[in-house]
Amino acid sequence: MKRRLFLAGIGAVASMPYIFFYRTGLADMNNSPVIVERLKKPHQEWRKLVSPEAYTILFEEHTEPPGSSELNHEYRDGAYLCAACYLPLFESRHKYDSRTGWPSFTQPIDGHVGTKKDYQLIILRTEYHCARCGGHQGHVFNDGPLPRKERWCNNGLALKFVPDTETLPPLRG
Numbered sequence: 001m002k003r004r005l006f007l008a009g010i011g012a013v014a015s016m017p018y019i020f021f022y023r024t025g026l027a028d029m030n031n032s033p034v035i036v037e038r039l040k041k042p043h044q045e046w047r048k049l050v051s052p053e054a055y056t057i058l059f060e061e062h063t064e065p066p067g068s069s070e071l072n073h074e075y076r077d078g079a080y081l082c083a084a085c086y087l088p089l090f091e092s093r094h095k096y097d098s099r100t101g102w103p104s105f106t107q108p109i110d111g112h113v114g115t116k117k118d119y120q121l122i123i124l125r126t127e128y129h130c131a132r133c134g135g136h137q138g139h140v141f142n143d144g145p146l147p148r149k150e151r152w153c154n155n156g157l158a159l160k161f162v163p164d165t166e167t168l169p170p171l172r173g
Contacts (some may be wrong), residue, residue, distance in 0.1 A: 039085065039133050039173050041144045046133070048082050049172060054083050058135035061120075061127070066101025069156020074103070077162040085133035085172050086160065087112055090152070097145070103159065105152040106144055113137065113152075128152065132151055132171070 027139040056062040071080070080090040080103070089112050090105045098104035111131065118127040118139065126140045137158045144151035162168055 007071075023098050038131065041133065041173060043064075043134070046135070050084055053156070056081075057155045057158050058084050058133075058137075061136040063138075064102075064155050064157050069103060071103040071156040071159060071161055072097075072101065076163050078161055078166075079168060080105075080154070081160045081168070082130040082133060082135055082137070082161060083158050083160045084135040085130060086169050087130055087132040087171060089113060089130060089137065089159070090154070090166065092164075096145060098153065100151075100153060103139065103154045103156050104144070104151055105154065106148055108152055116139065131173070 046059055050058060053064070057064060074092075075095065076092065078092045079088045080092070080095070081088050089108055091109065094107050096103045096106060097103060108128070114126045114131045114134075115126050115128045118125045127136065128138060128140055129136050135158060136155075138152065138154040140151050141151045141153060142149055
């Protein structure tokens with residue numbers, strides 16, 4: 001009987017919506033968060049909102065060729081958003097040139113990405129995705145600069161850059 005109650009409790013927790021923090025603008029990123037639920041939108045519905053190339057990266061977990069993203073050379077102040085749902089994932093102050101051919105960051109915005117183990121290349125890697133829509137962004141490695149030694153290597157097509165001179169677009173969902 002106790003085992004059945006325990007398993008029922010696990011099922012109840014697993015079925016709860018994911019909750020994380022969303023800040024309404026760049027100025028608010030380190031201030032009061034707003035709580036947002038994880039979207040339950042099927043991946044197929046994102047096809048209408050993103051390019052075919054972005055869809056294959058975000059929802060089929062492909063990778064763009066190195067050096068193909070214009071965001072490699074983007075160094076203005078601003079925010080990097082998920083190209084699907086527009087959740088801010090990175091602040092420009094954490095971007096750096098990793099010389100890998102992909103936009104790279106030293107850290108994401110707290111609570112805005114989720115991770116999972118990835119064995120597609122046989123060796124273990126850590127994949128990360130948008131915490132709101134689940135869109136695949138890239139992989140995190142432990143060969144970045146100090147102090148964190150993290151390299152958040154992102155597909156450029158999975159991101160939308162918004163300079164700090166512009167207002168962040170409303171979240172899509």
